[in-house]
Amino acid sequence: MFAAERDGVAARINSIERAGAGALIQTSGGRRMRGSVAQQLAVMILSGELPPGHVFPTELDYAEQIGISRSSLREAFRVLSAKGLVESRPKAGTRVNPRRQWSLLDPDLLAWQFAAEPSAKFLRDLFELRLTVEPNAAAIAAARRSDDEVEAMRRALEKMARHGLATEEGRLADQQFHMVMLEATRNDAIIALASSIMAAIAWTTIYKQRNHALKRDPIPDHRLLYDAFAAGDAEAARHAMAELIRLALADTEMSA
Amino acid sequence: MFAAERDGVAARINSIERAGAGALIQTSGGRRMRGSVAQQLAVMILSGELPPGHVFPTELDYAEQIGISRSSLREAFRVLSAKGLVESRPKAGTRVNPRRQWSLLDPDLLAWQFAAEPSAKFLRDLFELRLTVEPNAAAIAAARRSDDEVEAMRRALEKMARHGLATEEGRLADQQFHMVMLEATRNDAIIALASSIMAAIAWTTIYKQRNHALKRDPIPDHRLLYDAFAAGDAEAARHAMAELIRLALADTEMSA
DNA sequence: GCGATAATATTATACGATATATTGTAGGAC
DNA sequence: GTCCTACAATATATCGTATAATATTATCGC
Known part of the structure; x- marks a missing residue:
């Protein structure tokens, strides 16, 4: 009922590669909740804007900076971590992994790559x-x-x-x-x-x-x-x- | 300093496939924190113990049932969701995806598959x-x-x-x-x-x-x-x- | 100058509260 | 009788704060 309302092409591709990868893909349609932090961060990393070795601000600061709660930011980081993009360690912070550790063939990462040319x-x-x-x-x-x-x-x-x-x-x-x-x-x-x-x-x-x-x-x-x-x-x-x-x-x- | 203390083989393999995929791999060594929920859930899903279509109890109940906080459970679910194993939707709960949506070639999923024979x-x-x-x-x-x-x-x-x-x-x-x-x-x-x-x-x-x-x-x-x-x-x-x-x-x- | 130890900053985890979205149901219109 | 619409219930999504664990860093002693 709502999927049909979206851009037909994008909706179909999404449904082919993954019937719905949680909140992230859903928000990629454009509207909906203000999350999609994971995707935005992923695109920044994949595009090289945030190069390997880059360390993010502390969770508390960064969450406030981008206007979401710390919990949400952490969940976004967990998603990126699951795809090998970043790694979090106590005291050391969250940093962007070297390219070699990225799961380039992950369906979501592929989609996000193509989203950003x-x-x-x-x-x-x-x-x-x-x-x-x-x-x-x-x-x-x-x-x-x-x-x-x-x-x-x-x-x-x-x-x-x-x-x-x-x-x-x-x-x-x-x-x-x-x-x-x-x-x-x-x-x-x-x-x-x-x-x-x-x-x-x-x-x-x-x-x-x-x-x-x-x-x-x-x-x-x-x-x-x-x-x-x-x-x-x-x-x-x-x-x-x-x-x-x-x-x-x-x-x-x-x-x- | 600590990596060398672990089982050499396991540590090396981990470092080859991913220098440290967050807290999940770390706990697979055996000791350390009591998390590793994601890995355990993943193994249950991969082994067929939790078949596709299976719906988990509500987050509140399930967190209490396995003895962790809801936040941790959610972060674990996010990891599994990022790998296509599960999908969470409001009101509907979190359920195991059909096999076709699993990212079988994900380094972590591969490691977990092999962990469970x-x-x-x-x-x-x-x-x-x-x-x-x-x-x-x-x-x-x-x-x-x-x-x-x-x-x-x-x-x-x-x-x-x-x-x-x-x-x-x-x-x-x-x-x-x-x-x-x-x-x-x-x-x-x-x-x-x-x-x-x-x-x-x-x-x-x-x-x-x-x-x-x-x-x-x-x-x-x-x-x-x-x-x-x-x-x-x-x-x-x-x-x-x-x-x-x-x-x-x-x-x-x-x-x- | 080097090694052990303590201080500290930051992530990891926990908990409770509120917001929001989806689904299922009930009601009404055709 | 069937379809559509509106509403309410429920579970996830997000938030904010507090506590614990831990790795880094600095300091102290030798």
């Missing part, structure tokens, strides 16, 4: 990781898929072709297409990784697409992948997925 | 992910490595050969060997992923090895990988890394 370098890194993981995942999936999954992908592909990626329904079908394939790997680790990266990258592709619509027709790549998947041809699936990702990368770079 | 299925999934990611990472690294990194890996390999994997120093050198290679990829996303998985898997291999020491000599595999890396031969590096992981998998399965 990710660096081109990081985007390339993500695509390189996709190019590393997903073709192999497609090969595994093709070898293990069930007939039900083939059918589910066929339906998703059909819906995608009917609506096109310019519509909400079409993009949803696209996500479903990839999600079914991921689940066919029967590998929870791969599913967790690929789904969050995909959701994060969907952010950019979608919001870039607002300016100038995608010219290329994405259906042929997907159909090739589907055919390999349906045939259970692992190598063909690997190749088709790699090609699909390369095209997606080219699309985002072209529009950058 | 991970399922064989999950271990296989992780190795399959490693087999997907790391060979390609090795290939990328070989293409981009600097001479300094070759030198650093040579030293690590040498130290590893001198001490053997039965010693603390030898295992540390092993970790360094792999870490240098990962950093040579220049890809933050790949580094974040592979390092946390490696750290998690080191848990099992180490503690299994306490029972019956590893018979196989790991140096030859590593030397092959090093040679490919030093020569900048991407394909050879890919192949060597895949072989190395397969052997590691065979070791853990043999001892299982």
Whole structure:
């Protein structure tokens, strides 16, 4: 009832990557309570405004400074700490961790990165990781898929072709297409990784697409992948997925 | 000063995967404060004792029930929420999320999984992910490595050969060997992923090895990988890394 | 100058009170 | 009879303060 009122795109992405990560995502919509401290702090850290080694003021001071209670600030710090961004120690204060300890692939961190215009370098890194993981995942999936999954992908592909990626329904079908394939790997680790990266990258592709619509027709790549998947041809699936990702990368770079 | 007093192995692993993830890890050493609620709850959820959909008692009741303050319980819930394990909503209470929303690759979650004897299925999934990611990472690294990194890996390999994997120093050198290679990829996303998985898997291999020491000599595999890396031969590096992981998998399965 | 010890600042935890949001229910309109 | 609207109950969200634990820092003694 209220989710539908929000920006459809943002709401959907959120629901894909995490049906609701507590108060933080909820407030990211814009209005609602005045919290969202964790997100704001995270963005400041990720953007480099608060560099590694930076020590925050004491909890009491900082809470007053940003106008929230100490309890709320502490809970925000706990969230950031859980994602490896900061670390709190008695007497020493709370400080920003070195980048190496950040959980960069955490769904929330990914979302927050993209909320603050990710660096081109990081985007390339993500695509390189996709190019590393997903073709192999497609090969595994093709070898293990069930007939039900083939059918589910066929339906998703059909819906995608009917609506096109310019519509909400079409993009949803696209996500479903990839999600079914991921689940066919029967590998929870791969599913967790690929789904969050995909959701994060969907952010950019979608919001870039607002300016100038995608010219290329994405259906042929997907159909090739589907055919390999349906045939259970692992190598063909690997190749088709790699090609699909390369095209997606080219699309985002072209529009950058 | 205090870290050295703890169990060397556990302390090192912790420091590798995250130099100190707040109070939670600290308490996992055994003593210290009576918190560690987040870890205990996480283990219960990961082990299936608290299945998805389970709703916790109200914060007031539950805090009293487990003997901590409501503030502490809330902070613990925030940590779990940040990792996608639970979700809290006014009036509805705090409930366990469906597995699909768990951040399985989070360093802490991995550590906690392994603390509670991970399922064989999950271990296989992780190795399959490693087999997907790391060979390609090795290939990328070989293409981009600097001479300094070759030198650093040579030293690590040498130290590893001198001490053997039965010693603390030898295992540390092993970790360094792999870490240098990962950093040579220049890809933050790949580094974040592979390092946390490696750290998690080191848990099992180490503690299994306490029972019956590893018979196989790991140096030859590593030397092959090093040679490919030093020569900048991407394909050879890919192949060597895949072989190395397969052997590691065979070791853990043999001892299982 | 160095080491042990005490002082101190800051986080960690605890507790009670208030604000706020969501859900479930009841009531009314069509 | 079904749907929508308004309201109330309840649980989380936030707040403010007090106490305990602890790591750093400084001081004192050797």
